[in-house]
Amino acid sequence: MIKAVYIHIPFCKNICSYCSFCKIYYHEKKVEQYLKSLKKEIETYYRQEKISTIYIGGGTPSDLNLEELNILLDIIKLLNKEKNYEFTFECNFDITKEKLQLLKEKGVNRLSFGIETIHSKYLNLLNRISNKKEIYSKISLCRQLGFHNINGDLMYAFKEETIPELKEDLNFLLSLNLEHISTYSLMIEEHTKLYLNHEQNCDEKRDSNMYYTIHHILKKNHYEHYEISNFSKKGYRSKHNMTYWNNLEYYGFGLGAAGYIDQVRYSNTKSIQHYFNGKYRYEEEKIDRRNQICYELILKLRTSDGVDQKKFLEKYHTSIEENYFIDDLIKEKSLIKKENKIYIPYDKWYVMNHILERFVR
Numbered sequence: 001m002i003k004a005v006y007i008h009i010p011f012c013k014n015i016c017s018y019c020s021f022c023k024i025y026y027h028e029k030k031v032e033q034y035l036k037s038l039k040k041e042i043e044t045y046y047r048q049e050k051i052s053t054i055y056i057g058g059g060t061p062s063d064l065n066l067e068e069l070n071i072l073l074d075i076i077k078l079l080n081k082e083k084n085y086e087f088t089f090e091c092n093f094d095i096t097k098e099k100l101q102l103l104k105e106k107g108v109n110r111l112s113f114g115i116e117t118i119h120s121k122y123l124n125l126l127n128r129i130s131n132k133k134e135i136y137s138k139i140s141l142c143r144q145l146g147f148h149n150i151n152g153d154l155m156y157a158f159k160e161e162t163i164p165e166l167k168e169d170l171n172f173l174l175s176l177n178l179e180h181i182s183t184y185s186l187m188i189e190e191h192t193k194l195y196l197n198h199e200q201n202c203d204e205k206r207d208s209n210m211y212y213t214i215h216h217i218l219k220k221n222h223y224e225h226y227e228i229s230n231f232s233k234k235g236y237r238s239k240h241n242m243t244y245w246n247n248l249e250y251y252g253f254g255l256g257a258a259g260y261i262d263q264v265r266y267s268n269t270k271s272i273q274h275y276f277n278g279k280y281r282y283e284e285e286k287i288d289r290r291n292q293i294c295y296e297l298i299l300k301l302r303t304s305d306g307v308d309q310k311k312f313l314e315k316y317h318t319s320i321e322e323n324y325f326i327d328d329l330i331k332e333k334s335l336i337k338k339e340n341k342i343y344i345p346y347d348k349w350y351v352m353n354h355i356l357e358r359f360v361r
């Protein structure tokens, strides 16, 4: 039963230098056409299930004007919602009070802001504009309007970044008292402005140092490190993202969105013209049983919960050991087997991808 919906709004008024996401410059006429096509896509594929998490991401969905936001939020009415649904909306700090009020009125109950860093030299490098004062006042406005579940993104591992600079960013985030923090190490991806400018990634040793600095500081401040890059206060894990990490099915609507339905993983076209013409799907892959098991392990092992062996057996009628030889991983303490659970210990999270590669076949 599908319970999660991701909706992609690809429009941005400002393009960040590191961005490799599916995005285009904001353009009123295009937004109008896009929303029409999005409505058609949802009407075509949505099968009336009760939805427990909705995530509107982008792009910068908050760049839509009030009228466009109203149309978008009316489209969301097509979805039947469970009583305690989570509804996340990605925002920029220039979002207005009127837009926030509208989101609140229309049922959005979780906001996600890209804070990234407070250091102007790194903000300039990223081609992002924001400042501490604006962030403080916008977060406090959100609180006044009744938003009590807010995520902030933190970016780190700029080539010249020092640990004291990272600590300043972390202290600032802590001062905002956010319910959830997502962290990203800056990766220079092909076709981005940073790549074309020959910017370099930070070296691995420093990157790992920063990763564990974040882990220790946030943990000390009562955030649970529940997924390789995500931290939350008690009770505030992202329900939507847990859908992905629990290997459950979900709809992905919008330009370039990905979804997983009836054991088929699909991705939508990244061509806006195709999208306007209703040619939504670009690629589909049927996930056979062997790959389902592989996904189940590599997604769940990203989390502090790890894999519950009993549930795994109930779902697949086979044990992990029958499919993978994990004794070596256990011997080298890359995997811990405790009670009914198999998980990767925190001290190995930085090299998690190398461990997970051993499950891909």
Ligand code: SF4
Binding pocket: 011, 012, 014, 015, 016, 019, 020, 021, 022, 023, 058, 059, 060
């Ligand atoms: S706001 Fe997000 S999607 Fe838009 S350019 Fe920046 S990183 Fe990319």
